Amino acid sequence: MAEWVKVADLKELQRRKKLLVEVGGTGIALFLDEGYVYALRDICIHKQRNLSKGLVFQGKVICPGHQWAFDLPTGWVDEWGECQPTFPVKVEGGEVYVDPEPRVRTEAPVSEERWPVGRGAQIGEA
Amino acid sequence: MGELLSKDEFRVALKDAMKGREAKDASFSLAWSGGDLKRHHFARWAENHFHYVGPFADYLGYIYGNAPDSATDAKDFLLQNMYEEELADIRHTDLLIRFAEACGTTRERVEDPHNMNPVTRGLQSWCYATSMRRNWVVATAALIVGLESQVPDIYRRQYPPLLEKYGFTEDEAEFFELHISSDEVHGERGYQIVLNYADTPELQEECLEAVRDAADMRFSYTKALFDYYVKGDMPSVDEQDLAGIGSV
Numbered sequence: 495m496a497e498w499v500k501v502a503d504l505k506e507l508q509r510r511k512k513l514l515v516e517v518g519g520t521g522i523a524l525f526l527d528e529g530y531v532y533a534l535r536d537i538c539i540h541k542q543r544n545l546s547k548g549l550v551f552q553g554k555v556i557c558p559g560h561q562w563a564f565d566l567p568t569g570w571v572d573e574w575g576e577c578q579p580t581f582p583v584k585v586e587g588g589e590v591y592v593d594p595e596p597r598v599r600t601e602a603p604v605s606e607e608r609w610p611v612g613r614g615a616q617i618g619e620a
Numbered sequence: 621m622g623e624l625l626s627k628d629e630f631r632v633a634l635k636d637a638m639k640g641r642e643a644k645d646a647s648f649s650l651a652w653s654g655g656d657l658k659r660h661h662f663a664r665w666a667e668n669h670f671h672y673v674g675p676f677a678d679y680l681g682y683i684y685g686n687a688p689d690s691a692t693d694a695k696d697f698l699l700q701n702m703y704e705e706e707l708a709d710i711r712h713t714d715l716l717i718r719f720a721e722a723c724g725t726t727r728e729r730v731e732d733p734h735n736m737n738p739v740t741r742g743l744q745s746w747c748y749a750t751s752m753r754r755n756w757v758v759a760t761a762a763l764i765v766g767l768e769s770q771v772p773d774i775y776r777r778q779y780p781p782l783l784e785k786y787g788f789t790e791d792e793a794e795f796f797e798l799h800i801s802s803d804e805v806h807g808e809r810g811y812q813i814v815l816n817y818a819d820t821p822e823l824q825e826e827c828l829e830a831v832r833d834a835a836d837m838r839f840s841y842t843k844a845l846f847d848y849y850v851k852g853d854m855p856s857v858d859e860q861d862l863a864g865i866g867s868v
Contacts, residue, residue: 543709549700551805552812558708561802573801 496582498591504617507531507590514546517594522581524590525550525566532566532614533581533592545578553609567612568603575602583615590615625824627815633824634765634814637831644774646842651850653777655785659723662786664849666720667735671744672841674713677702679751679763686756694760694817697809701764704802712802715795722792739844743837754830757817761827764810766834771803 501515502524513524514536521536523546534555536546543559550556554563562571569578579596605611625633643649648665651657684698705712720730729735736744747767751759779796782788790797818824 547708549704551700551809556704556805558704560709560798561704561805563801563805573804 496593497595498584499594500589501533501592502590504531504585504588504590508617512546512550514544515592517592520594520596521546522592522594523548523555524583524592525555526617527553527566527614528610530566530614530616531583531585531590533583534564534566534569535579535581535596538562539576539578540574565603565608565612567609567614568599568607569597570599570603570608572602585615585617622821622825624819624821630815630818630824631811633828634761634811634831637828638766638770638835641832641835641839642773643770643835643838643842644777646839647846648842648850649774649778651846651854653781655781656854657786657850658853659786661850661853663720663723663725663729665845666716666723667725667730667732668737668740668841668845670713670716670720670730671733671736671740672747673716675744675747676763676768677706679747679759682748682751683756683759683763686759691756691817694813697813698760701806701809704806712795712798715798719788719792719795722788737844737848739841739848743841746833746837750830750834755823755826757814757823758826758830760810761814761818762830762834764807765814765827766831767838768803769807769810770835770838772800772807775800775803 499517501517501522502513507513507524507526511526515522515524521544523534523536523544525532525534527550534545536544538545538557538559540557540562541559543557545555545557545564547558548555549558550566551563553566555566556563562574564571564578567580569580570576571578577599579598581596582593584591603612651661680698680702684695684702687695687698717727717730721727747763750762754762775796779793779800782793782796783790814827818827
């Protein structure tokens with residue numbers, strides 16, 4: 495059973511397109527891309543840079559350190575076969591909620607799970 | 621002049637334009653991946669490579685200025701490449717200098733333009749001229765697709781032997797691991813610009829020609845590194861033996 499924690503106002507995320515929030519001492523990077531919200535652990539699994547300082551390109555967040563490209567819905571990086579933890583996210587009543595239990599894949603996700611088929615939480619009508 | 625290619629057809633044509641002239645198949649690259657180089661050869665490579673890649677943000681800056689205001693997404697992609705190259709974390713050329721120092725040369729020698737050979741000087745000049753004088757889409761095709769997008773394929777071959785055959789540490793060779801990822805992203809941004817903005821048969825043909833020229837330039841630069849710095853140390857090595865596939 496997901497334990498949802500309110501982490502941000504949707505309006506703030508709509509303004510900035512990305513936000514760094516903290517839940518239980520864990521930094522979580524939120525991204526708004528094409529009307530969907532995604533949540534990934536902020537600290538990169540590779541060299542501990544901050545994904546919240548990265549750019550989004552073609553459904554991937556590009557780590558500012560070494561440009562590892564993490565699929566927004568799954569956290570998977572094809573080039574190196576590794577996975578950034580992701581968090582379930584939902585948007586309700588103009589607020590963004592995260593389930594702080596991380597998901598980490600050990601195998602490459604199928605195409606239906608990846609962007610652009612796989613998506614985060616839809617923000618609905620603004 | 622042919623018909624306008626679809627984006628899928630044009631992407632294939634851009635990749636085909638590099639075939640047979642890819643720098644991964646040049647003699648210096650083959651000697652590198654074959655474990656035939658010494659650290660002083662890598663030092664000379666770094667002293668040259670710095671002057672080709674060091675001004676990359678300059679090249680992109682000229683293209684950025686030549687792109688119209690209406691091409692906001694393309695201008696953003698150029699800026700993003702520059703940001704990741706220079707400011708997002710460690711400046712990429714600082715990683716190149718870290719590698720150079722591990723090869724026994726110094727920051728001063730690397731930064732000194734007198735230490736590049738004439739072919740590298742030609743490549744750098746061609747990059748400046750192309751970015752300043754050519755249509756901005758054509759220049760993007762040349763520099764990002766024709767030159768930069770080749771890098772992941774080159775370093776996927778050259779990074780493992782740096783650790784396994786030449787004894788560099790991961791820290792010393794970070795420049796190469798980084799560019800396997802970064803130039804995949806940077807190259808794809810270049811493809812997106814060219815696929816979206818080369819919107820006439822004439823412009824597509826000009827882009828293909830520029831990619832062929834760029835690949836030739838990078839191949840010549842890489843081959844010249846072998847000719848200038850390695851050949852004299854390996855008189856018995858035939859370049860065709862390195863290639864194993866005929867001419868290089």
